[in-house]
Amino acid sequence: MIKTEKILHLKSCRGRKVRVVREHYLREKVPCYSALCQADCENDGKVLPADLTHYVVPDVGVVVDYLEILEFRELQGVVFTQTACQAVQHAKGRRQYNRLRGLLKDPRHDCVLFANEFQEFSYVQRERGESLEEWQTRCVYSAAVWYRNHLAGLMDVVMITEDQETVSRYSSLNSGVYVISVQDFLLNFWPDLQAAHDLYSSISQVLQEKKESENSQKEFSEHLPAEVLEAGIKSGRYIKGALNVSKHRAQSEASITATEGLSEKNKDLSGGVFISGVKNRNRAVHGDVVVVELLPKSEWRGRAMGLSEGQGEEKGGVEENQSQPLPTGRVVGILQRNWRDYVVTFPPRDGSQSQSRNSQRILVVPWDHRIPKIRISTQQADTLQDHRVVVRIDSWEISSLYPNGHSVRVLGRAGELETEVQTILIENCIHVPPFSDAQLREMPPNSPEKPWAMDPDQVAQRRDLRETHLVFSIDPQGCEDVDDTLSVRRIAGGKLLELGVHIADVTHFVREGSLTDLEARSRATTYYLADRRFDMLPAVLSAELCSLLGGVDRYAMSVLWELDSQTLAVTRVWFGRTVIRSSYQLHYELAQALLNGEPVRVPELTALTSEERDAKLAQLTEALETLTHVARHLRAQRDRGGALELEGVEVRAQLDHEKNITALVPRQPLEVHETVAECMIYANHWVALKIQETFPHQTLLRCHPQPRDEFFSQLVESAMAGGFSIDTRTNKALADSLDRAVDPQDPLVNRLLRMMATAAMSEALYFSTGLLSQDQFYHYGLALDRYTHFTSPIRRYADIIVHRLLAAAIAAAEGEEPGKSLAGHKELDEMAQHINNKNRAAKRAQKLSTELFQNLFFKERDPQTDPHCVADAIIYAIRDNGVLAFVPEYGLKAPVYLKNREGQVISVGPDGGCDWQSGSVRRSSDHISTTSTCGSSTFRLFAHITVRISVRSNHFHADSLNLEIISNKPHSSAEPEKPRPQGRSQLVQEVVRLAEEASQQAQEEAARRPRVSREEREYRQSKSPNLYSLLEEVRELALLDLETAAAAAAQVCATTA
């Protein structure tokens, strides 16, 4: 080992100059991570394959500026040098550096890190008079040459650079080591990877312009250096927090919730700091972690209180009322940029953009209202007008009113179904590419010629329930990923009942750390959109080997309880791996019919003689009855504890054998739903107890915090106005009072109240037990002290973690040391946060896609003539300038304005018809009245009205629906108890049909724009419409389904207060 000294003069990313002296030890042995290694390197971890034509060694400039291109998974054999990685850390900061580290760790990317500066023969000393850049280039080149020699000339090495000088200097020094530009590299080796070519040209353009604009005039003030910011936060002079831009007034209003910097003298800032106007935001973008300085009190501002219809629309020059002045500040520095990929729309080219035609600079408008316009350079401005495109922000120069960015990928024409669906996915950071070949190669073989079979060794290690237990599943019709089954039987001469829940043994097939595991972890859940789903696991698992289908042998994870058959008290619980064969694959309606003693046809029994059939049927019916009996008891137990029944998903999908939605029908509440749900809740609860007892500080549980009291105010007020009293002191009181709040004339009233209760709830969350105290473990909605997710490992990653924990707990109980080290509580906490985030994203995407379908459906119709556009609605809240209404037929909630911008109010004629007249409105707690020259009219809470639905189109953002009152009477054709059941399904079918027609037309045009349709294909995965699994989560979703009501309420609240 040789010791040298390395002296570096570096400029940090914040502009400071630093001199670093490092003792530097050189070694002979530094791993090469190549399968072609000729020198016995200790290559553990990722290894570059041998069967490539070349390895790629990017130089410092390429890694710093073009990392995004190196992120394409198609690129193989990439060697990152230590020199380049350190340069990224200095030039681009921690975030970009972590991104690079992530890339190096991720086995889905074929790249490695070479510690070139520690390798005796690769390292080169910096020479006198040599610039840092020259030396770095020489280091990287030397590393490239080292690879060529170390692998004994078996592999060619290509060094890529953006510096022409480097190309001419090094390209002919060594044979087998090529030095070429990035562009030549892409053209020669990846001529068909169009996305990389496009990305290359947009990044290089941005770099070019950045050089040009460095001397322009300043539009903003300088950000303070990091050490000044940190000292300021410590002393309480500055406040740190994430910037939150207002959705409704994105241009003028933003705020931060202080996370640090609150001292004695400004502790009243716990409500946050208001930031007024774009100048004071000082180039911070929604989501960035910023540092704020308070302005003097004389400059404090209030929030605008006036009415603004629709999101993001701001009319300048209108005198608006303001709230009381709030503590107001300005951004003095940015600690962390949290930029993501943004979907933007290219504006139509008209006169106003003419000055940019020469320079090809375009201001594009992000889909998310809260993100500022982004300036991008492109040569495709004409072809891309009216298209949605993914862009990334590169920088926001002090001299520029807008951030600079570059385009990454074209999604398609704005307004087309595929484009809009991709937009929803990207805006929610949902990345669901098709499963790669490498992932699919991990799957067990299963083909018609060679069907999968159980391994006798496995069977020997498991408890075999195939002969002893009658196992069956109950799911929605058409379900193909069956992850749970049930059994119940009498044992010990009838003294005991044995209840069993058997869950697909997914972790048997998904090994921890495998590619499939990593992909499932990063997805965290299966995503359900209105017309398609994106699976968490490949179909061979989710629909076949892990699906507990009838009549086939399957591995399972089972929980078996022995209950006293009189008292139903638990006498013993057994957890373990099993082998099962489900006898019946029932659906809910069939199971309920059996319970009701109705004559039914059970498919599994059709081939039997009638005697055999009757015997089997009697056995199955008895099992169902016993199960119902047990579930009622369990439910009653939880009810006494205060479990809540909430209104959540209102429709369910009915699917044909090809999984097409044939109808979306309002959910028929069947007792058997409750029975199955209750057994699953019980299993989840007992597994939570088991794993938490074994691993008290490193277990993944799910809690549901008690809601904050003030969130109930709308529910309480509305209920009171309807003559009901709602008690929110405990979950039990809330549940009981909701049960009593029933209007015998109108069942919708109770449903609405439950919806409002749902909206007031906190979110249920996963957490690591090491980080919360025990009293925070409680699940408020289910009234359980311990809860987790165990029963759906096919489509939730949390359940996979829990299965692994349970397996480890079982092993521990048998005296085994946990084989692999379990995740520590920190690591588990990060995982829990990741899954929580992905679940939120999944819910938002689902909601947005439902709204998209609604908008597309109504966009095709003329609201003045089409009967679909007129519907019954019920008023569920009163506001200053209107009401919030719910349209049961379409499951819509939206504001209905009774006073418009021109100051006119709704006036009701003798026949109930409504029109606009000048006048005034008056609001009280349970009604709102309008007065005009034609008289006065009153609208009461829970009254039915007739509304006209139309679309408020928006080229750059999502469309929204507009409800206009046309009569103060219920819609004539509507019978509240029997809403037209096909409303939503027609809607989805209609929109899909139109989109298909449009795509046919587009195909004819395809020759003119082939690239766009190629991009459109990229994201499609499983287009089969499928919503059934929603139903299984009715209760959980209900607890989570906050946004629909809350968003509608916020829209009116924010504009009227």
Ligand SMILES: [Zn+2]
């Ligand atoms: Zn080696």
